[in-house]
Amino acid sequence: MAPTADDWPIGAALIQFPGTTRAGMSVQDAGPQHWSRIFAEVRAAGFDHVDLTDSWLRPGDLDPAGRADLVRALKDAGLGLTAISVVRRSVIDPRDGQDNLAYALRTVEAAAEIGAPVVCLGLHRPLLPEQQQAEWFWTAASDADPLQDGDAFMLAASRFREVGRAAAELGVDVSLELYEDTFLGTADSCLRMVDAIDLDNVGLNPDVGNIVRLHRPVEAWQEILAKTLPRANYWHVKNYFRAHDPASGAYISIPAPLELGVVDYRRAVEMALAAGFQGPICTEHYGGDGLGVSATNRRYLRDLLRIKLEVSE
Template sequence: MAWTAQDWPIGAALIQFPGTTADGASVQDAGPEHWSRIFTEVRNAGFGHVDITDSWLRPGDLDAAGRDELARTITDARLGITAISVVRRSVIDPRVGDDNLAYALRTVEAAAAIGAPVVCLGLHRPLLPKQQAAEWFWTEPGDADPLDDDSAFDLAVERFREVGRAAAANGVDLSLELYEDTFLGTADSSLRLLDSIGLDNVGLNPDVGNIVRLHRPVEPWLEILEKTLPRANYWHVKNYFRAHDPATGAYLSFPAPLELGVVDYRRAIELALAAGFSGPICTEHYGGDGLSVSATNRRYLRDLIATKQEVAR
């Protein structure tokens, strides 16, 4: 679909909202009264769409009545849905991969029930204790995929293909999120995985923010986007300040508004439009008032899209 700058679906991530209420209850069980408060905040920040981030609420673990209540609450808040983003539920996790596969399949069903066009999955795993204790979790190493193990790669292909087929049967797209030290950790590995899956409704989420924040040498963001945007069907956008001290070898990064960080989103949007990208977008930001920064990022994106569409005519 050919979106204009003003109607392009740009949703707010819910990563800044906790999965428990102020009195310690699970958001999962809190029901529409609590959900509507969060959706009202999203709407009042100027968003017309929301990404149902499952660190806040897991649609795949709601029963049919709960899914109906969620869909109704989103509609009542005058919001659309960009996607359900599944966080740290790798389908090849050696401990709980089978459970995560079942959960991914339930999430596809939930997406169809609540009107989410995309389910976003990745291969990143739960944060380790040192990551949880760090001010910024990406400054500590996490679990990694066995990148030289062909059987693990083949398992990822098999399981993503199973979820992708279920998604297609439900009229839903599947998007695979780039993340370090996984089979989705580089542009080439992500494309190899996507080609091996071989389904038209399975694409990439080229979240280069996950890569540029690492405190080590990384693949250049421009090269990643040039390779992956032609295969993208969803896009988490965020940015980081990044610095390197050659004298000590130290790297430093921390979150930045979209227009100020190391990734040039003016160039990125130009590449996306030239590649024919037409998927929903989700704005993310860690730290501080993440929702307000995301709202600023949304306005910046709309201005960029409008300009790039105008000069392309």
């Protein structure tokens, strides 16, 4: 049954929460008491779902007792799951690709165990020192995939296929995140990847925010969504103000609430529904009160879904 505007799963990303506690302990080791405090805060912001972003907590690296504690903490908070999002663990990373593949497989197992319907993967790599030092990491150059290397492309497809097959056996979907300078960096390359993988449970996360924030010419968000939404099974949504000065050639971007940035999400939601998208959604925002802005974005999305679904009936 298709979701309605009121029950469509819209989760909060946890990118704004650090991976260590104030005492310097890893969230991974902090246990359910700490996890429950964060979940209570997410719930108090109005969310009934959460994306377990693994920069905060790695379900794939929890033991069975830890996973059981996590399930209880989520239940006590009244939160469901939209997905587990795996961040900067490329399966073709030149140094850690094989380990990242094993981690992705563990994460799929964890997703099935804790009730996450989707595992979101990408090919973006750890932030370089220049990115870590920048005010906004996307303003500095990142490690790029060897985009002209057909063998590297097929290695990514093969490893994603391995993860996808394992996920299918467990009833979990895999979503591949659009991200610049990777084999998932353009709409066409995303389509080539899912075609090469050729599994029904492997689709796309068309996060156009990752593209419109770049300080350079980029593919139009309308064209990206027109091509990728028919293959989408999960969706990170965020927005940015974007400006270009033709005289100097300079581009600038800063995070914006969903309603105010350069991507027209009223149009984007309409396009998604027309393409048959029914997957979970995750609201993200960098800077400031990321959870508060994400909550505002959630309310905006609910209103849009209510309007667009009524119009389409």
